[in-house]
Amino acid sequence: MRVKICGITQPQQATAIASLGATALGFICVPTSPRYVTATQIRAVVTQIPDNIDKIGVFANAHIQEIQQIVQDGGLTGVQLHGDESPEFCYQIRQNLSKVEILKALRIRSLDHLEQAAIYVQYVDTLLLDAYHPQQLGGTGQTLDWAMLEKFHPSIPWLLAGGLTPANILEALSHVKPDGIDLSSGVEIQPGNKDLNKVAELFQKLRSRE
Numbered sequence: 001m002r003v004k005i006c007g008i009t010q011p012q013q014a015t016a017i018a019s020l021g022a023t024a025l026g027f028i029c030v031p032t033s034p035r036y037v038t039a040t041q042i043r044a045v046v047t048q049i050p051d052n053i054d055k056i057g058v059f060a061n062a063h064i065q066e067i068q069q070i071v072q073d074g075g076l077t078g079v080q081l082h083g084d085e086s087p088e089f090c091y092q093i094r095q096n097l098s099k100v101e102i103l104k105a106l107r108i109r110s111l112d113h114l115e116q117a118a119i120y121v122q123y124v125d126t127l128l129l130d131a132y133h134p135q136q137l138g139g140t141g142q143t144l145d146w147a148m149l150e151k152f153h154p155s156i157p158w159l160l161a162g163g164l165t166p167a168n169i170l171e172a173l174s175h176v177k178p179d180g181i182d183l184s185s186g187v188e189i190q191p192g193n194k195d196l197n198k199v200a201e202l203f204q205k206l207r208s209r210e
């Protein structure tokens, strides 16, 4: 299963988290976030981590040119669209960044919202389901209603996000079978400062299922 740890800001934490078992690291490219990092900061981390780790930039309602520039300057392998990007926008990004993984994050309020997923599957590589929060776009620590997702089986891979922690991950995975998981505030001391003990505990819990 893919494990993405999001909101990375520090090179040493990134290498430690990769060694613990993360398959993807996420970098917040949304200037209003307390986890925001510049392309230069991303590059400083990316050069320290192995090639087989996915490096995902998280954007919200950014312009295509800005995304392209940060992908290039930061050395990213994937783009996560976490705002209100339309299917058409996803299609354009897909055309412009052919070798880059495109993930569309959907902030799920209700079952109706979940139906949006079907529209996006033809334009992106991966879906990410996150919890809805009225004031914040992501990294909120709010959980989804996992039982509501039991019948969610899109035709492309998907990641479960939203308030996942070492304490609740096994319960979440008892309800849903995503292709991967995404965690941020649940493995943090404070925004952008990851708690390596919690990350280690997460991987212990995941191994206990094998």
Ligand SMILES: O=C(O)c1ccccc1NCC(=O)[C@H](O)[C@H](O)COP(=O)(O)O
Binding pocket: 006, 007, 026, 028, 030, 033, 034, 035, 058, 059, 060, 082, 130, 137, 138, 139, 140, 141, 142, 161, 162, 163, 164, 182, 183, 184, 185, 186
């Ligand atoms: O994390 C942020 O600060 C953020 C800001 C703006 C847009 C997206 C953001 N995070 C996106 C993520 O992929 C988080 O990992 C995801 O929302 C889950 O966060 P959490 O509930 O804290 O595990």
